[in-house]
Amino acid sequence: MSKLWKIMLVILVSITLISVVALVIVLKFTGNQEKKAPTADEIVASSVDVPEITTNLADGSFIKISFKIQMNSEDGKTEAEKRDFQIKDIIIEQLSTMKPVDFNGEQGKTNLKNRLKEKINQIMQDGKVEQVYITSFILQ
Structure with missing residues (x-):
């Protein structure tokens, strides 16, 4: 045993x-x-600038706003640059449904950025939006 x-x-x-x-x-x-946060150079290399857009809001007031959209890759950036007219259309469409009160506080702008990210991702095929940044904002 x-x-x-x-x-x-x-x-x-x-x-x-x-x-x-x-x-x-x-x-x-x-x-x-662990997924490391991208460096500033990586963000710039994969980002698209949306120049200042001036448009009416739902109540007749107007907004001047510009964005930087961070894509998940340089291929995504290239696609977003080709789709700039569609992206601008989405932005104008979303802004036209909003009122000045919708921009109050941090949460209002965050909601807009999240909606834009979601809507733009719906049209993207080769890349995805990682983050939307508001680079200028004037509401009158």
Whole structure:
């Protein structure tokens, strides 16, 4: 019986060691890779400027606003540059449904940026919008 216990113990220890080594290797090479925030240069390289747009709001007042749209890649930037007329159309369409009160506070502008991101992503095929930045804003 003693010999059988020794053999079973050696087999169990061997299986455990092999499992631990395999787990460490798998975690080291496949998992736990953190996504680093892009550098300023990477953001600029994948961003598109939307020049100042002046348009009426829903209540007849008007807004002058410009954006920088950060894409997920340089291919996305190229596509967004080709779709600039569609992007401007989406922006004007969204602004025309808004009133000055919709821009109050941080939350109002954040809602606009989120809506623009969602709408622009619907037309994109090669890239996706990562972030929308308001670069100028005048409301009258």
